[in-house]
Amino acid sequence: MLYLVGLGLGDAKDVTVRGLEVIRSCSRVYLEAYTSILSVGKEALEEFYGRELILADRETVEQEADEILRDSKESDVAFLVVGDPFGATTHSDLVLRATKAGIQYRVIHNASILSAVGCCGLQLYNFGETVSIVFWTDSWKPESFYDKIRRNRLSGMHTLCLLDIKVKEQSIENLMKGRKIFEPPRYMTVNQAAEQLMEIVQNRRKLGEELAITENTICVGLARVGACDQKIASGTLQQLCMVDLGGPLHSLVISGCMHPLELDMLRQFAVDPSNFDQINVEDSSTYLSV
Template sequence: MLTFIGLGLFDENDVSVKGLERIRRADHVFLECYTSVLTGTTIERMEEFFGKEVKTLGRDDVEGHPEDFLGLAKDSDVAFLTAGDPMVSTTHIDLRIRAAGMGVRTEIIHGASIVSAVCGLTGLQNYRFGKSCSLPFPYGKWAPKTPIEVIEHNMAENLHTLVYLDIQPDRYMRVPEAVALLEEMAAERGLSVPVYVGVARAGSAEPMVAAGTAGDLATVDFGGPLHILVVPADLHHMEREYLETFAGL
């Protein structure tokens, strides 16, 4: 049995009771560490809380060569842990398909997701979000234009855009960096983005939410990771009031 278990948003305490019970009775526990991370905890704290050894998996372990831990799940109980909700990531959808192809039974225990948490923290209505996108750090002169293309399409449809910011082993993208990158791309396309909404440390006791123009957010200290960005469409009056009340718009 392979059980996908979402750990929630910030630290080891965010896991559901159902998820915790399944982890504690698993024969093997693996934590996927590249699509997202829990920045409010450590592996050592998780192991103490779960009462289990936690083995970490990188990108190649999951996308390139998952056969080792999938093979274990044929004859034993394997817990596959992810930050947030496991099935938000297409990587994990692909992994579940691979497991099925190997004859491995699977189950999902969902966790709190940034997708819904952003709505609660910003007041932006969930049914008004269009396609999301990821914004990577530029690599030399290479910088993909897909993010601004997605934003432009969503704005034309009057839909909000959730922008996932790059996470690398030695750094993470901050909201002001992301806004600067998008502003450069937008200028090249003659696109104007009137408002951005930045969120940091969703799920923690002290999340940070700030809304405003690119110039406004350039001066905001969002603090530690993780950061995520929203490019809103035209704001409903209730969305605007929420952002004015809780995000300084």
């Protein structure tokens, strides 16, 4: 049996009781290490689970899936994923390979940022399509996520923006020279995401587009959701360019139309509580005018 076990969002203790039983009973335990991270490292997990973990980076999962599945018809193998196992595409591929090889699989679900984001007080029912914001480079500045946020917002929906993670990236020089030297991991902050979004807003303004999002749109920055030191900050897009939310992982939410109860919840996390209601009034009027 192949077990896909979600680890949740915070630290080692966020695994479920069933998940922990599975981890302790499997003959091999892999830890997927490229779509998300916990606030603790592999060693802390190994100590808590009482098991040695085999790190599975993107290369391993994509190219050595057969090794992961080896013997799993006769014995049990666990594949651990931060959050819920079906957050990222790659794991469908692993499941399909297992099924093709006649290996049964079972999923042990856990919290995912896609539902845990509800902790900021915005209703999950009012979220539209989720978007990903990637790190821009000097020559590559995709804006497509903006149009999705715009579409959600014009329908009154909130947007969860998942922020880029770069692990095991090689510099162009090392890549060209075939040197397996990797850059330090990079995790996009709410500040970086907000700045990229501000730049798009400014570009679109120059083009004369009617703006559904402005510097004053109410957004929410979330950091380390589910961990003991999680942080949530609400404010204008401009305010979120400056707020300090600490270490990774960060997520950004762009608000749509808000129910009074949603506003009451967001007010708790306001960067500047004194003018929070004022900016909401301004924001709604901008967005209703489009």
